[in-house]
Amino acid sequence: MQQRKEEEMEQNVSLSTLCYLEKDDAYLMLHRIKKKKDVNAGKWIGVGGHFEANESPEECLIREVREETGYELYSFRFRGLVTFVSGKGVTEYMSLFTGDGFTGQEISCDEGELKWVPLEEIDSLSLWEGDRIFLKLLRERDSFFSLKLVYDAEDCLLEAQLDGKNLQL
Secondary structure (H helix, E strand, C coil): CHHHHHHHHHCEEEEEEEEEEEECCEEEEEECCCCCCCCCCCCEECEEEECCCCCCHHHHHHHHHHHHHCCEEEEEEEEEEEEEECCCCEEEEEEEEEEEEEECCCCCECCEEEEEEEHHHHHHCCCCHHHHHHHHHHHHCCCCEEEEEEECCCCCEEEEEECCEECCC
16 A cells, blocks of 8 residues: 555646637637747647646636637537546646637747638648647537546557547547
């Protein structure tokens, strides 16, 4: 029992949120091209980030959307929990949201370029393979889901599980 507790404490665990703002059949996407040493370099992702101390997923979501876009988010849905297992020793639990109500003026993001991408163009972007799976789920499924994505040390997707069942890759 003691050994298991020590092993759990040694795990590198991360908590984050990711949001796809929706407007006119498009998602607001962030092309990660500005930060050095960015695990998402060159990829297109939603907006979001890591939890700060004592934040709930919703508090993290609202703060991150404001910081990265300038928008004040007031209408959103918690769509899924995505567990990323990295071959580099990190496990990230990401709370995945969509948002359709926001106010304010879009600002420049210091992590990349923001762009409204029509839904039919998303598959042509440079995306993580696992992101392709949950983006499809966001478009096709209305109910909450749990998705586990296992990557190797070279960032190749090895395994995916949807609601505890293996997916064919």
